[in-house]
Amino acid sequence: MVDKQRILIVDDDANIAELISLYLMKECYETLIVGDGESALREFPNFKPNLVLLDLMLPGIDGYQVCRELRISSQVPIIMLSAKGEIFDKVLGLELGADDYMIKPFDSKELVARVKAVLRRYQAAPAPTPSTPKQQGEFVEYPDLIVNLTNYSVLYKGRSVDMPPKELELLYFLAASPNQVFTREQLLDHIWGYEYIGDTRTVDVHIKRLREKIKDNDYWSLATVWGIGYKFEVKR
Numbered sequence: 001m002v003d004k005q006r007i008l009i010v011d012d013d014a015n016i017a018e019l020i021s022l023y024l025m026k027e028c029y030e031t032l033i034v035g036d037g038e039s040a041l042r043e044f045p046n047f048k049p050n051l052v053l054l055d056l057m058l059p060g061i062d063g064y065q066v067c068r069e070l071r072i073s074s075q076v077p078i079i080m081l082s083a084k085g086e087i088f089d090k091v092l093g094l095e096l097g098a099d100d101y102m103i104k105p106f107d108s109k110e111l112v113a114r115v116k117a118v119l120r121r122y123q124a125a126p127a128p129t130p131s132t133p134k135q136q137g138e139f140v141e142y143p144d145l146i147v148n149l150t151n152y153s154v155l156y157k158g159r160s161v162d163m164p165p166k167e168l169e170l171l172y173f174l175a176a177s178p179n180q181v182f183t184r185e186q187l188l189d190h191i192w193g194y195e196y197i198g199d200t201r202t203v204d205v206h207i208k209r210l211r212e213k214i215k216d217n218d219y220w221s222l223a224t225v226w227g228i229g230y231k232f233e234v235k236r
Helices: 014-026 037-047 064-072 087-095 110-122 167-174 185-193 203-213
Strands: 005-012 030-034 051-055 078-084 100-103 138-144 144-147 151-158 220-225 229-234
Touching: 005 014, 005 037, 014 030, 014 110, 037 051, 037 064, 037 185, 051 064, 051 110, 064 078, 064 138, 064 229, 078 087, 078 110, 078 144, 087 203, 110 167, 138 229, 144 167, 151 220, 167 185, 167 203, 167 220, 167 229, 185 203, 203 220, 203 229
Parallel strands: 005 030, 005 051, 051 078, 078 100
Antiparallel strands: 138 144, 144 151, 220 229
16 A cells, blocks of 8 residues: 655644644645744654745744745655745745745645656656766756656766756756757746746756756856756857
8 A cells, every 4th residue: 555645734723723634634735734944853863854834924933934944854845835935935935945935825726736846757757866977757957967867866976866857857858958048938838837927036046056066077067047047058
């Protein structure tokens, strides 16, 4: 029998948390509700969730700090929930490592759809192996860099680099079309598609996170084309 996927719900509004849990349980997910950041960090290693639904406005440790703490040791997908709708809050959440961001009040069906979409992307990405002498499947290779879309692994200077599925997909998409310029809208549409309703700053955030993990090389770089978008520049 296949184990149920576990979802940790972190929200100090008991009514909202119970409603979210009810809808997820109907979809055969196992849920655990906690009402503050301290409890979330304490229960996380014991519950071992497949996904975290994280409210931003929590008593004590807020959702931003919880996200920071979780990202130190885990790449578990995180969907942030907030009544705040400003672009700054979305961008900050994504910069801290969240995979998606939903603004309250939200439709329960949309929440379930987002959960399923994020889990699908995450499940397609098993932990990268430390070394892959011979690459197989769909991959691109450059000096000091191998991005494999088949097994969702990245090797940079011979070392495995952990990154969420969307970061890897964005890197692969750019690297698979060297020197081709893509607008932010094109990248948002291709990588996130209809499942994600966001603004083009989302692309900027993911490029920034990629640059923190993958530094420019003498042969290639993640280049900004001012006023247009980005490209994987291969230096001839």
